[in-house]
Amino acid sequence: MKAIQIFANQYQKEMGWEISEESYAKSRDSLLNNYMLLTTEVAEVAEELRKAFNLTASYVEHGKDEEQAFELAKKQIKEDIGKELSDCLAYMLKFYNYFEIDVEASFYAKMAEVKNRRNKDIVSPTK
Ligand SMILES: [Mg+2]
Incomplete structure (x- = not known):
């Protein structure tokens, strides 16, 4: 587990924000709540993009x-x-930590998988 993931794990525990592991019902509620919070943050990224496009239009x-x-x-x-x-x-690190997934190992494995999948999709023009 790398530094950022360890930091997030300790930070979440310190703040009392880790995903509950008390029972299935509490874990389910906690997972759904954190998933909702993650999607809210993703929407906030969209708001920043919208702000950039509006500013661009205004400058133009x-x-x-x-x-x-x-x-x-x-x-x-x-x-x-x-x-x-x-x-x-x-929020993503919270999910990695809850499921005890090593972020870097998972990320690099997934990127390799996507690269291989993409390469398979490329059809040679000679075929
Ligand atoms: Mg935010």
Whole structure:
């Protein structure tokens, strides 16, 4: 288990925010609640993107070049979208910890699986 996962595990315990393991009913409620909170945080990432697109449109209306306007908008949302992505990561780490899954091992294995699956989908033009 890597540092960020260990930190999240300790942090969640310290705050009393870990997913309940008391009973099936409590675990089910806790898992569903945390899943709901994760999806809320994912929506907050979308809000930041919307903010960036609205800012871009506003800058363009005021005469800025579209690419420059978007670069400016990205800089303006960077800190807040980073916070929302961190919120998402915190909930995801909770699930990894509850199921005792090593984040890095799982992530690299899944990325390899996706890469292999994608390569299989590519049909050679000579076939
Ligand atoms: Mg948030």
